[in-house]
Amino acid sequence: MRNIKLTLEYDGTNYFGWQKQKTKVTLQGTVESVISNLTKEAIEITGCSRTDSGVHSRGYICNFVTNSSIPSEKFKDALNVKLPDDIAVLKSEEVPEEFHSRYSCRGKKYSYTILERPMKATIDRNYVCQCKYNLDIGKMNEACKYFIGTHDFSAFKNKGSSVKTSVRTISELYVEKTGNYVKIFVSADGFLYNMVRIIVGTLIDVGIGKINPESIKNIIDSKERTNAGKSMPPQGLCLEEVYY
């Protein structure tokens, strides 16, 4: 038995998230069935996280155990031929038996893309969230500093997942602007449910002047979800990298 790790890139627009569901088309379900058809085994894959419906990835990690004799690095090409247009295997490699995409994960990096303009997004409507107000990038980056470090992020968690602790360590968080695209990058050892999307909603509140950068400290300390900004929609979110 070999343990194969895959690095996936996908457009999440047409999927009901990562996790397998009986009656809906999901990323896990789609990838599993393509691998199973290839190896003629009932493959079960382990993903690094459940991504929500509409969320994308440029470096999702999953692994599966197989008896197939296909060389590890050949899985990439063999699967890419059979996968739909919106999913690609970027890399396939053999990893030690104990490697587990979720449990072995040390951290992740996400990006969130905002289109800053009065008009709705059309061409990139599935990959950005439109914001009709001008954003003060300087103030947003100032606000970012208060997030960095180890905190109880209860204020930045939606109901829907049961986790033992809401303490997480954010190692980087910054905002970049190119043309009228505002991109937020965040890395942490782990993320609570909708945490990135709530951080982005709160940073937008800073960017439009609704709250001050310094108020982030109080919002975190309050541990109250209602004090943070709204959850931004999924389509702007992309899982960029997973660390092991």
Add this chain to the structure above:
Amino acid sequence: MRNIKLTLEYDGTNYFGWQKQKTKVTLQGTVESVISNLTKEAIEITGCSRTDSGVHSRGYICNFVTNSSIPSEKFKDALNVKLPDDIAVLKSEEVPEEFHSRYSCRGKKYSYTILERPMKATIDRNYVCQCKYNLDIGKMNEACKYFIGTHDFSAFKNKGSSVKTSVRTISELYVEKTGNYVKIFVSADGFLYNMVRIIVGTLIDVGIGKINPESIKNIIDSKERTNAGKSMPPQGLCLEEVYY
């Protein structure tokens, strides 16, 4: 009667091009029916050009004549509410009676986006064309110089349109690279059928070293379609601006 000019942005992925067809969903058909429903007239719109299936625009121009009392600048919001997600009116304005989107047009600017990497495009598969070879941007820009000016571009025209002359004036053509995205911009007083896509195919031949930059002169002079590169696929193409 007023003559209203619209500036449109659209994602062409789900349309069989601009021009109205009886049994297929087209951009003209979609926009016409939304305007007709709004003004309660049988509106016919005139577009600046026929764009092919899968081609996008950030500044398509069309106009229509109406008896409606809706203020010119209000058409924008009224139509955006009713248009599908992938089409937006960026501007609506009244223009002189003699304005004609196609006949009054003095020139157009297109862009073509290439994703330079070995792996197929997934997230932006509808907006780029993937090229697995490394492209020499310096040589491509050198080749661009030979296109600029007034030439008979018969070698860069596919069959499918009847035009009186194949002489066109290219005022600018250049290549830019950001990360692994290569973007080609071209402006001209007019374009022959598939002209941009054949120019891009030929510039790629230069970029991969298949032909020299200087050979562009001979290809143009030959007026022979078979001497130019292949027509690149539509999804990388975007009509950026129309000049009047």
